[in-house]
Amino acid sequence: MALWRIRATVDDRPGFLAVLAASLALKSVNILAVQVHTTEVGAVDDFLVDAPDAMTETELVAAVERGRGRDPWVTRAEARGLADQPTRTLGLANRLVRDPESLGDVLGVLLGATAVTWRPTSGSPSQGFHDDAMKLPDPAGGSFEIVRAAPGFTPAEYARAQALVELAATIGRRSTDQIAVMLADGSELTLRPATSDDLPAVLAMHDRCSAGTLHRRYLSGSSAPSRALLNRLLEPAHGVTLLAVAADPERVVAMANLIAEGQLGEVALLLEDGWQRRGLGTSLLRRLAAHAGWSQHAALVAHTQADNVGMLRTLQRLGRPGPMERDGNFVSVTVPLAGTPAPGPASVPAQTPASSA
Structure with a gap:
């Protein structure tokens, strides 16, 4: 048996995911993990599967299309793909906490990027994504441009990347506060x-x-x-x-x-x-x-x-x-505080913690 990663778009309607799973099962393909990315054009299903050694990429694509999957993308996978996405993301967040300067590398690993490029920016950095490129601000200044040949980025992946950027910004603020x-x-x-x-x-x-x-x-x-x-x-x-x-x-x-x-x-x-x-x-x-x-x-x-x-x-x-x-x-x-009018005096609550200097 061999590990493969499959991504395809299906109609976001009851039963359509089951049809795709049944089509794969007819070819003795075992689904080990699945993630569902909601998009405007349907549900993008990302599978990690175990397929017979003799099965080819072309045969897998045909099985997905028979199961009503659109725009299939198939590639060989490694055993590390068995780790689910939340576990991988938490591991990358832990790395970021220990090494805040690793944000670019962390984003690259999270998104399976073929290239991560840091670019200086003037004013507010642009951000967003389309099929094969994503732009995210660097809290330290500038922005990251992340490129992936395939498959195209999804809103769920963009949200995960944004969450790691926000974590890096929080870490940076704490460092500045010290x-x-x-x-x-x-x-x-x-x-x-x-x-x-x-x-x-x-x-x-x-x-x-x-x-x-x-x-x-x-x-x-x-x-x-x-x-x-x-x-x-x-x-x-x-x-x-x-x-x-x-x-x-x-x-x-x-x-x-x-x-x-x-x-x-x-x-x-x-x-x-x-x-x-x-x-x-x-x-x-x-x-x-x-x-x-x-x-x-x-x-x-x-x-x-x-x-x-x-x-x-x-x-x-x-x-x-x-x-x-x-x-x-x-x-x-x-x-x-500077530049603000002083409000009236506050009364003393009965059990309010006080101060010692």
């Missing part, structure tokens, strides 16, 4: 976005914080929040969480949260005791303000204790005075 900072005392740290993989390191940081520091951050109690809450804080649905990572020894020493709430971005900081009053809180807060500006928030708001002098001074260092409202032992500070 910056090195040097504090006034010469200490060097890396500021970067958090991910769920950082949970163990963040839990360890909480264990090193004093009860007073935790109380100032979370407003009530003096213990670390649950793992579930920390997971939500690390990758918020709307906003960003930044971590400060020390190099020697490597460990997370601070966490800064920006949670979007309408036009406001609520901010909160937690710094290990030994890293407070060294300028790190100011660096983190300025970075959060930049993220809020990119997201077009009107202002930042921070809820903290009225006696949390460190956090209040850190907010003042942004140089953007705004409304302040006191409610008993708590203060809400609203910091307008």
Whole structure:
């Protein structure tokens, strides 16, 4: 038996795929895998089949046409074709995460391209596809032109390629967001976005914080929040969480949260005791303000204790005075962003996480 790949268009109507499968079965051709690509001219069926060794390409084409398949394309296949398309695509996504510079190669493998050419572009790069060519933007600049002699590209393949381009863009943004900072005392740290993989390191940081520091951050109690809450804080649905990572020894020493709430971005900081009053809180807060500006928030708001002098001074260092409202032992500070009017002061929710600088 020999492996073949077959692609043909059939009418997207009940029973037509069964007719094609039956025609192949009459020739002892076993279908091992099938993908269906919906197009405007019908369903493009992509088969991996096992056929008798003596069967020729011409005989396979004839069997497809007898089964009402149009525009058949047939070629010999390799055993690696037994991996289904979702598995192959996930494998390529994993490669892209490990090596973001491999986008061109990854697209070539995904699409079975005969050539992948990177071209510089001015303005917005064109994108789209037709029978044998596809154009996709390179998130780093320029665009990729992907050529395949046969078969023609389908909308499903274009969508998969776009998804990998979007993944590369996300990886690139995260890489750009990672910056090195040097504090006034010469200490060097890396500021970067958090991910769920950082949970163990963040839990360890909480264990090193004093009860007073935790109380100032979370407003009530003096213990670390649950793992579930920390997971939500690390990758918020709307906003960003930044971590400060020390190099020697490597460990997370601070966490800064920006949670979007309408036009406001609520901010909160937690710094290990030994890293407070060294300028790190100011660096983190300025970075959060930049993220809020990119997201077009009107202002930042921070809820903290009225006696949390460190956090209040850190907010003042942004140089953007705004409304302040006191409610008993708590203060809400609203910091307008550049070029936007300051909204009215926000009231302090009963259990809103607060800040420690």
